[in-house]
Amino acid sequence: MPAPSELELGRRAFRARRSQRSTLVALGSTLVFFAVAHLVVTRSPGWPRVQATFFSLDVARESFPEILRGLWLNVQVLVVGGLCVLVLGLGIAVLRTLRGPAFAPLRILATGYVDLFRGMPLIITLYLVGFGFPALQLQGLPTSPFVLGTTAIVLTYSAYVAEVFRAGIESVHPSQRAAARSLGLSHRQSMRIVVLPQAVRNVTPALLNDFVALQKDVGLISVLGAIDAVRQAQIIVGQSFNFTPYVVAGLLFVLLAVPSARIADAVAVRARRRQQSGSVL
Amino acid sequence: MTEPVLDVRGVVKAFGDDVVLRGVDLAVGEHQVVALIGSSGSGKSTLLRCTSLLETVDDGQVLLDGEDVTDPRVDADAVRRRLGVVFQAFNLFPHMTVLDNVTLAPVRVHGRSKADAREEALGLLERIGLVDKAGEYPDRLSGGQQQRVAIARALAVRPRVLLLDEITSALDPELVGEVLRVVREVAAQGMTIVMATHEMGFAKQVADTVCFLSDGVVLESGPPEQVLGEPVEARTRQFLSRVIDAGRL
Numbered sequence: 426m427p428a429p430s431e432l433e434l435g436r437r438a439f440r441a442r443r444s445q446r447s448t449l450v451a452l453g454s455t456l457v458f459f460a461v462a463h464l465v466v467t468r469s470p471g472w473p474r475v476q477a478t479f480f481s482l483d484v485a486r487e488s489f490p491e492i493l494r495g496l497w498l499n500v501q502v503l504v505v506g507g508l509c510v511l512v513l514g515l516g517i518a519v520l521r522t523l524r525g526p527a528f529a530p531l532r533i534l535a536t537g538y539v540d541l542f543r544g545m546p547l548i549i550t551l552y553l554v555g556f557g558f559p560a561l562q563l564q565g566l567p568t569s570p571f572v573l574g575t576t577a578i579v580l581t582y583s584a585y586v587a588e589v590f591r592a593g594i595e596s597v598h599p600s601q602r603a604a605a606r607s608l609g610l611s612h613r614q615s616m617r618i619v620v621l622p623q624a625v626r627n628v629t630p631a632l633l634n635d636f637v638a639l640q641k642d643v644g645l646i647s648v649l650g651a652i653d654a655v656r657q658a659q660i661i662v663g664q665s666f667n668f669t670p671y672v673v674a675g676l677l678f679v680l681l682a683v684p685s686a687r688i689a690d691a692v693a694v695r696a697r698r699r700q701q702s703g704s705v706l
Numbered sequence: 707m708t709e710p711v712l713d714v715r716g717v718v719k720a721f722g723d724d725v726v727l728r729g730v731d732l733a734v735g736e737h738q739v740v741a742l743i744g745s746s747g748s749g750k751s752t753l754l755r756c757t758s759l760l761e762t763v764d765d766g767q768v769l770l771d772g773e774d775v776t777d778p779r780v781d782a783d784a785v786r787r788r789l790g791v792v793f794q795a796f797n798l799f800p801h802m803t804v805l806d807n808v809t810l811a812p813v814r815v816h817g818r819s820k821a822d823a824r825e826e827a828l829g830l831l832e833r834i835g836l837v838d839k840a841g842e843y844p845d846r847l848s849g850g851q852q853q854r855v856a857i858a859r860a861l862a863v864r865p866r867v868l869l870l871d872e873i874t875s876a877l878d879p880e881l882v883g884e885v886l887r888v889v890r891e892v893a894a895q896g897m898t899i900v901m902a903t904h905e906m907g908f909a910k911q912v913a914d915t916v917c918f919l920s921d922g923v924v925l926e927s928g929p930p931e932q933v934l935g936e937p938v939e940a941r942t943r944q945f946l947s948r949v950i951d952a953g954r955l
């Protein structure tokens with residue numbers, strides 16, 4: 426690159442000054458905001474009580490190990506459930522995109538599934554699966570709240586993720602499929618080798634977003650009595666008449682979600698850059 | 707003429723009430739180059755898509771080496787393996803390198819060894835002057851380069867017939883030449899080609915037969931000098947004068 430002209434040097438200096446100034450303004454206003462919020466909250470008449478019941482360091486320290494152990498169960502649900510959701514969601518999405526009258530029953534079934542479980546509140550699915558299945562008293566049907574809770578979550582999330590995958594499949598230009606088929610690839614091969622890789626790449630940011638949502642919804646298995654982080658916190662709250670364990674559990678969930686949220690951001694940025702390289706907007 | 711490689715007999719195709727092809731006949735002999743011309747919407751793409759079994763015909767037959775490939779008992783995938791197709795755009799798979807695009811069908815469909823397919827692919831890329839782009843992804847290539855790779859990919863399966871559907875009409879004018887050069891070379895080496903095109907000058911030089919498609923039939927066909935130079939049909943003359951007005955001849 427040739428040496429920059431006076432004009433360009435002037436522009437660079439101006440940009441540097443401007444970005445410095447806006448950083449300072451942003452930093453300053455953030456500090457002021459938190460200082461004011463801090464003052465308002467800690468000066469409020471109820472603050473001493475709130476601090477004692479929600480932010481007691483002693484209770485936090487005491488409850489932490491057990492809540493952490495409970496969180497381990499949530500992580501297990503997250504990993505097992507997440508994998509099942511990916512497989513089931515992809516399968517349903519592929520069924521929904523099948524063409525031709527021969528596949529109509531499968532297509533209708535898949536569509537019905539998505540309509541049902543996307544519309545049904547997760548908590549109700551949890552109750553129905555968690556209390557309904559055991560009530561059948563069928564031999565061999567699992568009764569553990571872990572399995573039943575994971576099942577309910579997988580049912581609901583698969584419906585969401587199937588729609589994400591379907592959007593991804595439909596975002597692949599139809600000519601790509603025609604090109605694949607005209608090379609002699611079978612329908613299945615075209616899907617696997619040509620369409621799905623592009624579809625998955627297109628929807629990775631959306632999938633990661635759903636994963637972050639899943640991370641906190643795994644806490645709902647506590648309603649079935651599984652001793653997870655939320656349930657554990659609830660137990661300690663019941664014993665100590667102090668709400669701090671909820672705060673501890675909540676913060677642990679936030680910590681769990683932060684890395685994937687950052688990864689989701691990074692992936693979204695990369696996807697955007699790939700689509701509009703060089704643009705300033 | 708010996709038995710045609712591709713023989714289209716009375717092909718009818720409708721989309722709903724819109725009858726696009728009303729009985730198209732077209733015989734293409736070995737090593738022949740046939741140019742399909744006709745105004746936009748006359749059914750050139752539809753005819754090529756029926757030939758490559760991307761659409762099912764509503765009547766008539768398509769014979770490939772004497773075999774009726776429109777018979778529903780025929781394995782369509784196996785038929786497509788014997789054809790090479792290049793579309794107007796979006797041919798290449800963006801998530802695969804140029805080399806992987808070219809070796810995909812030989813390896814996955816024809817069961818050739820990776821090393822074998824790779825060697826042949828590099829040879830093809832050499833011929834189209836893009837061997838140094840083998841490791842690139844398609845979006846790093848110009849439109850003209852992409853279409854040249856698409857031709858190489860179609861040739862990699864050693865097709866009986868190469869079907870080209872307006873492969874230069876999405877390109878900037880200065881990129882058209884390099885793509886047509888590749889087609890000319892492929893034709894010179896004896897490939898049987900059916901190409902829908904708006905490039906009348908090119909059709910004149912390369913095609914053995916020019917077919918004018920209008921109202922769902924081949925209205926006029928013959929050597930390029932005749933169809934493009936002294937057309938018999940009024941509609942052909944009309945079409946050609948419009949093309950000349952647009953500066954394409």
Ligand SMILES: Nc1ncnc2c1ncn2[C@@H]1O[C@H](COP(=O)(O)OP(=O)(O)O)[C@@H](O)[C@H]1O
Pocket residue numbers: 721724726744745746747748749750751752753
């Ligand atoms: N999949 C389709 N569904 C409905 N109509 C179609 C479809 N494909 C093509 N057509 C119609 O068929 C006619 C011929 O189209 P096409 O074969 O693409 O013409 P050309 O390639 O000569 O420009 C057009 O009127 C077009 O609208």
Ligand SMILES: [Mg+2]
Pocket residue numbers: 750751752871872902
């Ligand atoms: Mg067309």
